[in-house]
Amino acid sequence: MYKILKKRILAPDICLMEVSAPRVASSAQPGQFIIVRVGEKGERVPLTICDYDPLAGSVTIVTQRVGASSRKIYALEEGASFSDFVGPLGLPSEFIHEDEESLRNQKYLFVAGGLGTAPVYPQVKYLHQKGAHVEVIIGAKTKDLVIMEEEMKQVAEKVYVCTDDGSYGFKGLVTAKLKELMESGNTYHQAVAIGPMIMMKFVTLTAKEYNLPLIVSLNTLMVDGTGMCGACRVTVDGKTKFACVDGPEFDAYQVDFDEAMRRQTMYKPQEAEADHKCKIGLKNG
């Protein structure tokens, strides 16, 4: 069993959990994810890794209460345990293969949308430790839903917060902020966008206008997460890839986002999520 060592509410319906999973903690790398399960009848739910501590043997995850399974996860309190906690899954971010020398001269821009802020954090932290220059755009619908701003500031040179309603930081979508940064003459060697599929699609369209190299992390449907089922298949550069083993990160310009978004809805009718109201300002995400 995988015990919840700490639980902290970050925003309405969003919580952070530090979970005891020594094997995962000692092998996790930026860009990877895990799968959890609550109870014998529980679904296998893929979640991003927000942080990991090999010495403490713990992995930090962030989850949002949206459907039946995430409600079960959210309901677990400190001291309770996950039935299963497996990982790290997927390929680590490409940059972990680069040496410190070259990373030190790199300028990265991360675009994080909503819950996507969580998986951005370990990437920024890693790059910061290697001496890279990192800036982060965090987008949320409103002030209450901005998460991990303080943590991010510890590891990023600059953090730009955007809210749709202007209740905090820049008023507007992350794409508007990205445009503003590019228009005002900023340059980056590499950008990474993580968030809802529709946000990543529009960030890709915006980044393209500036020929900004962009990586996205795809949060597809999954069952096993080890390459066995193919539920996560996505079309990248005209070829079918499995997000769980070939990804989750891909070159944004090669991804067929419309197909990916359509495939995400495959089990929507079954998922009785009618009560879900999008909290991060998406119209159809």
Added chain:
Amino acid sequence: MDKKTRVPVREQDPIVRSRNFEEVSYGYNHNEALLEASRCIQCKNPRCVAACPVTIQIPQFIKAVLDEDMPGATSIIGKDSSLPAVCGRVCPQESQCEGACIMGIKHEPIAIGKLERYVADWARKNKYTPEEEIKPNGKKVAVIGSGPAGLACATDLAKAGCDVTVFEALHKPGGVLVYGIPEFRLPKEEVVDYEIDQVRKLGVKIECNVVVGRTVTIDQLMDNEGFHAVFVGSGAGLPKFMGIPGENLNGVVSANEFLTRSNLMGAYAPDSDTPIYVGRRVAVVGGGNVAMDAARTALRLGAEVTIVYRRTEKEMPARVEEVHHAQEEGVAFQMLTNPVAVLGNEKGWVTGLKCIRMELGEPDDSGRRRPVEIPGSGFDVPCDVAIIALGTSSNPLIGRTTPGLEINRHNGIVANDKGVTSRPGVFAGGDVVTGAATVILAMGAGREAAKSILEYLGV
């Protein structure tokens, strides 16, 4: 009694069972088993044993059944097989032991599989476990994958005194026995869980949720965790798709996904959190056991099901019994039919398979006559779910993360018939070496590798 024909086995009525997930076959009762056992002529040179991948002493156990010595029969099978209740149910006996049975030349072969199942079910119901005297030898062995190959290997190693830990990537042990084969063919709690518990009773530890190659590498297991040898039995888990247009439409799933949702995640039952979609009409592409399992699962979930296969029934790789059961239950078969595209609607959901008629030409490498397209014979098979059951290939993860381990072009691990790989101390067997095959061949490979491991460890 007429000894020429086998004692028939009682089965659930096809109409009734096509709507439930209870086991199809009831198996023999005591009298039926005695009667069938009495048909065995106790050959001096039993061809059935030579045809069994794990060399079960078949005439001996049948003799014990006839003598009503059930503990004896259990012990005889137990020497060679750790999963008799599984094998009695899912082995392709017609091409192995029963195919070789001398009685089968003029009459019907002995129902060896049904007798094996009878013995294993007796042992389980009577909680009989043969005593095993195990002397620890101080050697630690890691087994990767808890499917048939891994369990068979772990069993023999544990009996020889090794300290064995099995690492399983999923949350439940059993591999294909748990995620692939449905409840109506192989009951999970009653049969699979019990037989895995028997393996545990030998001292084998099973650690779930460990994806070797991600969570930990083979080198780490050997260098940091003190394992003296490793057996890789990680199976052939990667689904193959057809590579035709429309394959990523909503409603197109691999048989692996469909069966994993239903079997491992229990989505066939209403209390499971995992969703499954069957729609009204299902087309299953393929002719193997997995295709039959997917078709019969979809049928039980309420769909009208058609199997689309490019050759004829004769060439189908599925067990004869499974094809027969599927037909009885009302699965439709479109033979000599090959899909060339998946058709969809404006919302991106599958509406059918665009197919072409085939005819059989010259034999190919597999010895089966090669299907050839009949020009201009195109037609559509309407469906709202298409299940692709065209086989699986090896998971490349372990190969990619184990330096010095030779891999073939299908991502399979290269190993000889003794399970020896290019890496000293690393052994492999089962589907990860051969590509998708059967439970029993994987078990045979696991046993062979166990012998090689013991030899390597000098015990």
